[in-house]
Amino acid sequence: MADSKEDVLEMLRDLAELTMLDEGDPQSFRVRAYESAAQAISAQATDLGVLTVKELQRIDGIGKSTAEKIRELLETGRVAKLEGLRQKHPPSVVALLRIQGLGPKALSRLRVELGVQSIDDLRAALAEHKLRPLRGFGPKSEEKLAQALARHEAQGTVGRTPISVALPLAERIVARLRELPGVLHASTCGSLRRFSETIGDVDIVVAAEAAEPVMEALVSMSLTDRVLGRGAAKTSVVTRRGTQIDLRVVAPSQLGAALLYFTGSKGHNIKLRQRALTRGLTLNEYALSEIEGGRVVASETEEQIYRALDLAFIPPVLREDAGEIEAAESGRLPRSLPAVIGDFHVHTTVSGDGRSPLEEVVAAAIGRGYRVLAITDHAEGTLSGVSREVLLEQRARFRALQSELGDALKLLHGVELNIGPAGELDYDPEFRRGFDWCLASVHDHFELDRAAQTHRVVTAMRDPSVRMIGHLSARMIGGRPPIELDLEAIAAAAAETDTALEINGALPRLDLSVEALRRTGGKGVTYVLTSDAHRAEELDRVRFAALNAERAWVDPDRVANTWSPERLVAWATRGS
Ligand code: DGT
Ligand code: CA
Ligand code: CA
Ligand code: ZN
Numbered sequence: 269m270a271d272s273k274e275d276v277l278e279m280l281r282d283l284a285e286l287t288m289l290d291e292g293d294p295q296s297f298r299v300r301a302y303e304s305a306a307q308a309i310s311a312q313a314t315d316l317g318v319l320t321v322k323e324l325q326r327i328d329g330i331g332k333s334t335a336e337k338i339r340e341l342l343e344t345g346r347v348a349k350l351e352g353l354r355q356k357h358p359p360s361v362v363a364l365l366r367i368q369g370l371g372p373k374a375l376s377r378l379r380v381e382l383g384v385q386s387i388d389d390l391r392a393a394l395a396e397h398k399l400r401p402l403r404g405f406g407p408k409s410e411e412k413l414a415q416a417l418a419r420h421e422a423q424g425t426v427g428r429t430p431i432s433v434a435l436p437l438a439e440r441i442v443a444r445l446r447e448l449p450g451v452l453h454a455s456t457c458g459s460l461r462r463f464s465e466t467i468g469d470v471d472i473v474v475a476a477e478a479a480e481p482v483m484e485a486l487v488s489m490s491l492t493d494r495v496l497g498r499g500a501a502k503t504s505v506v507t508r509r510g511t512q513i514d515l516r517v518v519a520p521s522q523l524g525a526a527l528l529y530f531t532g533s534k535g536h537n538i539k540l541r542q543r544a545l546t547r548g549l550t551l552n553e554y555a556l557s558e559i560e561g562g563r564v565v566a567s568e569t570e571e572q573i574y575r576a577l578d579l580a581f582i583p584p585v586l587r588e589d590a591g592e593i594e595a596a597e598s599g600r601l602p603r604s605l606p607a608v609i610g611d612f613h614v615h616t617t618v619s620g621d622g623r624s625p626l627e628e629v630v631a632a633a634i635g636r637g638y639r640v641l642a643i644t645d646h647a648e649g650t651l652s653g654v655s656r657e658v659l660l661e662q663r664a665r666f667r668a669l670q671s672e673l674g675d676a677l678k679l680l681h682g683v684e685l686n687i688g689p690a691g692e693l694d695y696d697p698e699f700r701r702g703f704d705w706c707l708a709s710v711h712d713h714f715e716l717d718r719a720a721q722t723h724r725v726v727t728a729m730r731d732p733s734v735r736m737i738g739h740l741s742a743r744m745i746g747g748r749p750p751i752e753l754d755l756e757a758i759a760a761a762a763a764e765t766d767t768a769l770e771i772n773g774a775l776p777r778l779d780l781s782v783e784a785l786r787r788t789g790g791k792g793v794t795y796v797l798t799s800d801a802h803r804a805e806e807l808d809r810v811r812f813a814a815l816n817a818e819r820a821w822v823d824p825d826r827v828a829n830t831w832s833p834e835r836l837v838a839w840a841t842r843g844s
Contacts, residue, residue, distance in 0.1 A: 273309060273316055274440050275490060279341050279350060280306040280334070282509070285362065286353035292373040304329040309338075311623070317342055345490040359510030360386035363426075366747050368416045377402065387426055390417060419749045428466035429511045430746035432775035435460060437511060438470045441486065448485055451476045452520050457530035461584045463815045465745050465778060469504075469512035473526050479517035486515050522554050524569035529553035535589030536582075543577050543593070551577075585819040602821045605797075605814050606830040610640030611807060612840070613684065613707055613738055613770060613798035618645040618662050620652030623803040626662070630669060632804035634677055639833040640840060642680035642705040647694035649686030650711050656699060659683060663702075678837055680704035684738060689713040689720070691727025693734070700733035705840060707770065709738030710751060718752035725758060729767040735840070736768040736796055739779040747776070755787045763792035768828060773813030774800045785820035794839075796828050 284302035288294050308329030309316070316324075316338065324335035341347050364375055364387060378384040381402055382393050393399060394417065399410040420426065438456045445454040451474055455461070458471030474482050483503040487495055492513075496504040501517045518526040529537060529552065537551075544551040550559050555567035556576055566572035574581050579596040583604070586592040595601045615622035616629055622645065624632075633641045645662070646653035663681045670679045682705035685693045693700065693708060700706055708728040716724070728734050740758070741750030762769055769788065772779045777800070780788065785795075797813035799806055817827060824830055828839055 273312070274436070276309055276316055276338055276341060277306055278491070279337070279347055280309065283337070283347075283350055283353070285365070286350070286357050288372050289357045289362065289365070289375065290353060292376040294372060301331060301334065305331075305334045307623075341490075354508060358385070359508075363387060363510075364390060366425075367413070367420045368748060369412060370416065374405075377404075387417070387421075423746070423749055425466045425746040428468055428746070429470075430466055430776065431460070431464065431778070432745065433509070434467040434470055434511060435775060437491070437507065437509075438472065438513075441470075441489065441491075441513065442472060444489065445472070445474055445482060445485060448476070448482060450478055451482060453523055455527065457527060458514075458532060461531045462533065462587055463585045463812075463819055465781070467511075469514055471530050472513065472515045473523070473530050474515065474517045475520040475523040475526075476517055477520070482517045483515060486513065518553075520568075522567050524571070524573055525551070525555050525567045526553050528570045528573055531584050531587060533588050536587040536593070539589055539593050540577065543579075547577070549576075583818065585815055586821070588819075590821075602818070603824050605818060605822075605824050605827060607637070608797055608810050608814065608829050609831075609833060610638050610642075610678075610829045610836060610840075611799055611801070611810060612640075612642040612680075612682070612705060612736060612768075612796050612829065613644050613772070613800045614641065614807070615645055615684075615800075615802045616643060616662075618654055618658060619802070620646070620654075621802055622652075624801075626665065626669070628804045629801070629807070630673070630677065630679070632807050634673075636807060638677060640678045640680065640829070640836055642682040642707075642840070644682040644684040644705065644707055647683050647685045649688070649694040650684075653686070653694070656695065678833075680840065682706060684709060685728075685734065686711050687724055687728045689716060689724060691724040693728060693731055697731075697733070700731070703733065705735055706733045707736040707738045708734045710740075710742045714742060714748065714751050716751070718754060721751045722754040722757050725753065726761040729761050729765045734767060736770055737762070738770045738798075739772040739774075739777050739800070740769055741779050741781065741784065743779055743781070744776050745778060750779075750781070750784075755784055756791075759788040759791040759793050762788070762794075766794065768794045768796045771795050771797050771813040771817050771822075771827075772800050773798060773809035773811065773816070774806075775809070775812055778812065778816050780816075782816060782820040785817065785822055789820065789822055789826070793826065794828050795822060795826055797830075 280302050284299050288299045308327050321335045321339050324330055324338055325332055337347050337349060364370060382398050384390050384393055394414045399405045400407050438460055442454045442456060445451055453475040455473060457473050459467050460470055476482050479501040486503055486505060491507045492505045493508045494506050496506055503515045505513050516526060516530060541551045544556060548559050549556055549565060555564045556573050557564045566576040571581050580601055582592050582596050614629060616624060616626045648655055666679055666681045681703055683703050685706055685708040687708050687710050725737060743750035769780055797810050799809040801807045828836055
């Protein structure tokens with residue numbers, strides 16, 4: 269049964285996406301109606317379940333037909349309109365939309381005229397040059413699409429679910445399973461617990477006395493499309509959006525062994541098992557036990573198992589068989605990151621796409637125990653950007669707010685500048701100097717070559733006002749590929765100019781990536797974890813930035829916003 273706001277939001281987003289495919293038009297009236305309804309719902313604090321159609325309609329941005337669909341979902345767990353659209357546009361077709369430059373209109377023609385229903389179909393059609401003869405396509409756009417498909421496939425995300433989709437989905441399922449009677453523990457395992465960028469399938473481990481009711485609960489969730497397989501303690505289902513969920517239910521006494529096994533990675537597991545063998549032990553998903561006689565040595569918690577293997581506890585994000593076992597053996601695991609005490613990339617309603625006013629963001633930052641907060645709305649060069657006047661007016665409110673706050677929280681009046689194709693920045697040097705904190709990011713011209721991209725970013729770094737580069741690669745996981753960059757040159761310029769590189773915690777971005785962090789690490793670069801929040805609740809995304817940093821073995825001393833408040837403020841303000 270559907271009972272949460274998240275279900276309604278997912279329904280509205282699916283309706284928007286599938287209607288766009290159906291009508292071949294991202295700007296259609298209906299698509300925008302669903303999108304604005306989703307925005308309105310996400311801002312609602314009330315329990316939707318108690319609202320009637322009439323009351324729902326009173327919410328700004330929700331019309332009659334959307335209100336009826338929300339009631340239909342809440343009462344029946346299904347929406348007929350959506351079911352129909354899903355029949356017409358299966359997940360394999362929706363997946364094609366993630367290819368850059370393939371919009372709903374072109375996609376619809378490829379389906380009708382060439383029968384393209386999946387990435388495999390598209391690859392075959394391109395290989396046989398079937399797009400050329402189509403009116404409005406031709407050899408040029410055929411080649412462009414072939415390149416876009418190659419880039420899409422090179423990201424290794426085809427057939428995998430981006431973490432931005434998988435994590436909220438898994439958290440919803442886990443939250444519901446936790447509420448079931450008899451369930452003592454439920455958590456995600458596999459690549460999701462290791463915080464991989466993309467997920468092959470979602471693994472969930474539950475500890476309960478009886479497996480059947482837990483498996484039944486998953487099968488009957490409204491997000492479940494079909495059951496792939498079912499055993500005594502294991503069930504696999506596929507969601508309506510095409511993501512596979514593997515659920516295992518284990519006895520509470522075996523929870524640690526199960527979590528360890530199903531978290532993986534496979535390489536990590538194999539190394540652990542070899543280590544066990546040299547100690548006369550065997551390790552499987554039930555327990556660590558003695559080979560002779562079978563006495564169980566440890567099984568209840570992961571900590572106990574690591575300890576029995578003479579290892580320090582290894583955090584899930586490090587379990588990639590990248591030297592972590594050797595490091596755990598000799599006490600050289602990276603130190604975990606201290607608490608984050610400030611954020612340096614945060615938007616308010618002053619940005620066209622910001623949703624929370626300044627006061628709310630500040631209150632949320634104080635609630636998180638922050639000591640420093642830079643507010644960085646968009647400069648005029650971006651679509652959601654604003655004029656000098658608006659920023660100056662914001663600065664005046666800012667100074668007033670600061671004097672009310674006293675020493676509790678140091679506010680920095682900042683801005684997110686746009687980096688032009690040749691490294692140009694918004695406004696003029698003097699206006700930029702008036703800010704306490706400027707970050708600069710790439711938001712367009714993704715097609716430039718490596719030398720040009722590197723040049724534009726390094727040029728921005730050399731501007732005296734720029735203290736940090738935002739989402740360096742501008743990638744969207746599973747969508748837009750990263751821009752091409754010479755990371756060695758970027759790291760050198762960042763260290764030389766003392767320009768920080770952001771670790772952006774928005775799940776679709778996670779930018780710098782783990783790979784880019786590894787390649788720029790150890791070169792004197794300072795990193796800053798940020799949320800890039802567009803609403804106050806999103807400040808919490810900084811924890812994803814921290815996980816990404818830990819996954820990349822980043823040295824905590826290189827992460828500025830985990831320093832002491834004195835050191836951080838002195839660095840951020842250059843002592844002024
Ligand atoms: P994914 O789903 O492709 O994103 O990656 P994982 O790591 O979630 O892989 P998955 O779902 O196939 O399996 C979940 C965990 O189960 C994996 O991380 C480790 C464990 N596992 C799976 N197959 C094997 C195996 O053949 N040997 C060992 N030792 N462990 C395995
Ligand atoms: Ca998995
Ligand atoms: Ca799996
Ligand atoms: Zn931003």
